[in-house]
Amino acid sequence: NSLTLVTRGDLAKGDRIVWRDDQGIYHEHVANEPTATRDGDGGVVYQTYCEDAMNEMFRDPVGEVRIRGGSAREALTRILESTRWEVGTVNVTGARTKSFYHISAGEALQDIVSTWGGECYSSFTVDDFGVTHRYVNLVQAMGSRNTHKRFEYGKDLVSVKRTVSADDVYTAMRGYGKGDDLDDDDEGTNGRRITFAEINNGKDYVEDLDALARWGRPDGKGVKAHAFGT
Numbered sequence: 001n002s003l004t005l006v007t008r009g010d011l012a013k014g015d016r017i018v019w020r021d022d023q024g025i026y027h028e029h030v031a032n033e034p035t036a037t038r039d040g041d042g043g044v045v046y047q048t049y050c051e052d053a054m055n056e057m058f059r060d061p062v063g064e065v066r067i068r069g070g071s072a073r074e075a076l077t078r079i080l081e082s083t084r085w086e087v088g089t090v091n092v093t094g095a096r097t098k099s100f101y102h103i104s105a106g107e108a109l110q111d112i113v114s115t116w117g118g119e120c121y122s123s124f125t126v127d128d129f130g131v132t133h134r135y136v137n138l139v140q141a142m143g144s145r146n147t148h149k150r151f152e153y154g155k156d157l158v159s160v161k162r163t164v165s166a167d168d169v170y171t172a173m174r175g176y177g178k179g180d181d182l183d184d185d186d187e188g189t190n191g192r193r194i195t196f197a198e199i200n201n202g203k204d205y206v207e208d209l210d211a212l213a214r215w216g217r218p219d220g221k222g223v224k225a226h227a228f229g230t
Contacts, residue, residue: 001052001121003029010034011048018124018131026124028053028131054122054136057083058106065100065108072096072116072138079108080136088135092118109136169215170229172207 015031029050060083072092100108125133177194195204216224
């Protein structure tokens with residue numbers, strides 16, 4: 001649950017934005033990645049990526065919590081004890097057994113969803129001075145399931161934005177084991193590292209031929225060459 005704001009004023013990393021949508025529901029987001037751009041008129045435009053305030057729980061520690069044949073509400077209550085968040089609406093049913101040990105409350109919340117099922121979202125109550133209560137809700141499903149409407153890319157849309165990851169694409173991967181320590185004067189010098197060529201018909205890599213066809217680089221001989229990762 002993210003929010004991107006375009007403003008003339010600067011938002012610093014960590015600033016909190018509390019806003020109300022057209023249904024009268026309040027939200028809280030935290031500025032995380034502010035970017036400043038100077039436009040053609042010499043003014044500065046700020047674009048700030050903001051994340052749901054609930055993400056702060058990834059910095060709240062959970063020591064040790066054990067749930068034995070317990071409910072999702074019981075697990076959520078125990079996890080939130082180390083945070084400033086409260087249990088909101090919970091209608092996920094079923095008894096489960098789960099242990100949480102030395103992880104963050106955010107990770108524990110993900111584990112609760114994986115174990116008991118349902119969908120999780122944040123909600124807030126607000127007065128004239130700010131947020132008064134922060135709630136974590138765990139429900140079987142968010143929104144209506146009776147719309148009889150499916151999402152189809154390009155159909156009945158005012159606008160849509162798709163972003164392709166900028167990460168490097170590898171079409172083949174080499175794997176190396178740890179080399180033997182040669183025990184010489186150069187500390188950390190290792191011998192030849194083990195590969196899996198002996199069990200892979202002489203190839204020290206695994207490959208994805210579909211990826212090669214799509215993202216391989218021309219080798220100058222009319223075919224595609226692998227982009228190797230390690």
